[in-house]
Amino acid sequence: MRIGLAQTRFPGSLQDGLAAVHDMLEKAAEAGCSIVCFPEAVLPGLRGVGYEVEAYDHNAVAAAVEAVRAAAERLGIAVILPSEWEDELGLHLVAFVISGKGELLGYQTKNQIDPDEEGFGYMPGSGRRIFEIDGVKLGIVICHEGWRYPETVRWAAREGAAVVFHPQYTGPSPYPEFYGGALQCRSLENEIYFASVNYATQEQGLSSQVISPDGRRLCEAKLHAEELAVCEIDPLLAVGRLAKRLRPEVLAGDLLSAGDGTRLLGERVLLRELQLKDAGTLLELEEANREFFPLFTGTRREDFYTLEGQRNRIGDHLRKKSRDEAYFFGIFDPSSGDLIGTITLMEVLRGALQSCFIGYMLDGAHNGQGRMSEAVRLMVAYAFGPLGLHRIEAGVMPHNAGSIRVLEKAGFVREGLARKNVNINGQWQDHLVFAALNPNGEGPN
Secondary structure, eight states, X not given: OEEEEEEOBOOSSHHHHHHHHHHHHHHHHHTTOSEEEOOTTTXXXXXXXXXXXXXXXXXXXXXXXXXXXXXXXXXXXXXXXXXXXXXXXXXXXXXXXXXXXXXXEEXXXXXXXXXXXXXXXXXXXXXXXXEEETTEEEEEOOTHHHHHOHHHHHHHHHTTOSEEEEEOOOOOXXXXXXXXXXXXXXXXXXXXXXXXXXXXXXXXXXXXXXXXXXXXXXXXXXXXXXXXXXXXXXGGGOOOHHHHTOOGGGXXXXXXXXXXXXXXXXXSOEEEEOOGGGHHHHHHHXXXXXXXXXXXXXXXXXXXXXXXXXXXXXXXHHHHHHTTSOXXXXXXXXXXXXXXXXXXXXXXXXXXXXXXXXXXXXXXXXXXXXXXXXXXXXXXXXXXXXXXXXXEEEXXXXXOHHHHHHHHHTTOEEEEEEEEEEEETTEEEEEEEEEEEOTTXXXXX
């Protein structure tokens, strides 16, 4: 695989950044690159590093991302496009991933914000993703994460990433050797490729470069120069042996899925990906609602109401998450920490559909408090944001007025009736079909 690191100038405006991106895309295509990566927040520029950056304009940024998507499709080259991006949770630093066919595969958020960036309105994201380009798995860590939080790179390596891209901004530093050494460490400690992309500025403290799984610098752009660094890598050499030898059981807690996984915080609820350690509390929730939940799910087998049954349930969802097929979250009371429900994105389909189904259950004692409405809105934002989905579908029995209200409040629209759709307690039940579409339409997901 031939990769390109686009060491561009710091943009004077959103349009200047877009022009720099288009120029480097042409050069990368001419050089035969399969994928090209740009520096952190190349659209419209990174705030707080000494440059004036124009006010965020969501429609303008969305149009710029769409322009890059169209260029990627025209040139047949995949792109990692770092940008600012605002959703209902706030302004994030993200990296969009676009395939060489022009498919917007979603984005990775910057989840560890530099303390110095907090004063500029950036919100940390949540969750990590693995992307795949031409059969090669890749991860993304954005600037500060790659320097100070090696766990982010380790997670990607353990999930099979052959290369981790590192869009960043690094200016002058009294310790330049730290940054060069960190690049080599990220590669050597995981035995993968690490590709770091910086801006070409007068104060540039580190060049853009690719480090091999054995710690060698394979290519490097010149300092202070706008340049495309091109490097040929062999993904088969990224064995990830050291990353895979990590023994999480010797660490505190259950790190099966990199800590507690994704968290989505609202005013009334906290959504968190369920881990094996949650099996006991999940069993308690199911036992407490043993009469209530089956009205909507159907009668469960007796072994469902065991600790092993709940561990198997969570484990199955974790495996599906690793294949990008489902995302299983608990709904928690943010004040008490109690598990009060579950919400799931399931049957995730990629390719031309980019869709999924949503399902949810809430403890009977917490119904009617607006918690489920907020949980669904948070999950929809996660699906349309970091997961990059286009459509979410939900089915609800016609008499379930409460669930219908939840969906309508979250922006779902009734599309029709699925007759005799689901067998619940021996009866084939009709379901109303509701769906929500990504509001960005033809633009980025």
